[in-house]
Amino acid sequence: MRKLLFESLLRRPLTEAPPRLDDAVLATLAGRLDAVARFRLGRSLSIRQVDAGSCNGCELEIHALGNSFYDLERFGLRFVASPRHADVLLVTGPVTRNMREALERTYVATPEPKWVVAVGECGFDGGEFAGSYAVLGGVSTVIPVDLHVRGCPPAPVALLEGLVALIETSA
Amino acid sequence: MSLRSDLIGEAVAIEPQHPWPRIRVDAETWRRAILGIASGQADLAGLWSDGAAVHLALAEHGTGALLVISLACPDGTFPSVGVTHPPAQRPERAIRDLWGLEPEAAPDPRRWLDHGRWGLRHPLGDRAPHDTTPDAYPFLRAEGPPMHQIPVGPVHAGIIEPGHFRFTANGETVVRLEERLGYVHKGIEGLMIGASLDRAARLAARVSGDSTVAFSLAFARAAEAALGVAVPRRAVWLRALMAELERLANHLGDFGAICNDAAFSLMLAQCGILRERVLRAARTTFGHRLMMDRIVPGGAAVDLADPAPLRALIADLRDAFPELIELYDATASLQNRTVSTGVLDRDLARHWAVGGPIGRASGRSFDARRSPGYAPYDELDFTVPVRTEGDVDARIWIRIEEIGVSLGLIEQILDRLPPGPVLRPFDPTVVGRTSGEDEGDSAARSREGIALVEGFRGDVLVWVRVDDDGHIARCHLRDPSVFQWPLLEAVIEGNIVADFPLCNKSFNCSYSGHDL
């Protein structure tokens, strides 16, 4: 193990340069973030991920944000275990009827100021599952959404862009 | 004579299903089949309905050959399978929720996928309006003064899918775990009804995102069997290539994640790098990190233009992975957590016909690539690792060994990839029908297919019935998790609460694949 750790010390980092921000993304966010929020958050955001019926594909890519290539934490972004510690809810899935209450309660349990990022085509409008008796179709049918990161699933870079945009506008 | 051939002899009628037969049976033969399965003469491979009948897939020991037996339910009931053979309990609860068919004498009256929130009952059968007040769900009790309950979920602490776990503990020791699933039920089988083949393939690809290749392959093979479509040889090999890349990515992810749940985060970091390299190679080669929608009925949606990124990937992994194996093998504090934790008993594994690394870590050697087997694996050289300890450690080792096997398979495929086209376009309204079949009722003209594919998690079963105009009449998709989830309840008993994440991750069942 020591050998492995030592080598890691000497190797060049795998981590990639941060993504360039899309002006449109920034513009959609800027309106939601006021001076108070900036003051409270500093340059860090705590994220609570909620699966509201995804196929788990989006979760795989959200997971990937933590690996050495994307290294989410360098931006002051981290995943937390409770909505009570969260500033951002990162929601996936078409919102199944069976998850509606859990999502609403998670939202209510998150203290203000808070933002909601809907992930994936499912989170946008239900994706392939729209129209089913068992889904509501999109996160915004249940809670207000500040940013959509589309894709099926969105690649980690796209997720990173969205989240970094959030933090940049709040910094 | 095997149970399978006995049953075929007793069939009331044999239906045109490919490549394995489906037979109609009477209630007496149905009961006999269940007794046979319960006494270990064949494995239960699936149980589903189309509203008019219930269908049970069984697999013959040794050959893995499937047989589907169907019992008509004109009065809306069928003799319970679960009362005799517990692995069928959740599937038959799902049938009751979705179709309104009643399993007679079923041991568990509680609804399973239906939480009372859909606004209707029996969405696929005779729909009955219902308000959206959630149903009460009485959990099973454990008696005794020092017991306490720990409710967990549906929203969990990590980045994972939702489900509810109800632990009853005596101090630190788990006395009972009961799962409540169904939170991510999306109604996929309902959306399938009437879908075009393309749309159905996209739905199948989203049953469980981590197994998107396996489900796409199983769906494509079932549809091709139904329609009698022969896939170009190059596509068959490319599909196996994608399937092995998917297995590689997931096993790497699981290996790291299991160790991380024993607080050994170094392994998660190292495996995370290797997993990311697999996904990037997949993106470069096939245009999508998870290879979603790359396998379609008729072949593959993309060709392999340049094998170089995959060759480089294999070289990378061959270089980096042995060090991680050594690290796992030499870290006593890590093995202290994994060895003898969460033991799945061999007999239980066999009785439940549990597939994938979970089964193979508990002495059940079943691997769908080997038996019943499918192309191109019959032309490839590979081993199926099996262990008997049945603990978290054995499930880790099976994954480690299977990573090696997949690397070898990918090399063989790259070396021998046949030339030619990768997609055979076809018209689903005309293929698979022999002349003269246009007479008679439309049921007789419908075409059915079934396929069993080995995903990283275990055997994926897809059964499909294509109607006259080329649309899906009915499709059932069975994730390996269906028979794995209940065994997690058995495995955790007597372990400490703190070892649950470890056991759970070593199973890594799919919520979405189970809930559909």
Ligand code: SF4
């Ligand atoms: S957007 Fe795509 S990957 Fe994400 S949950 Fe929906 S189907 Fe799965």
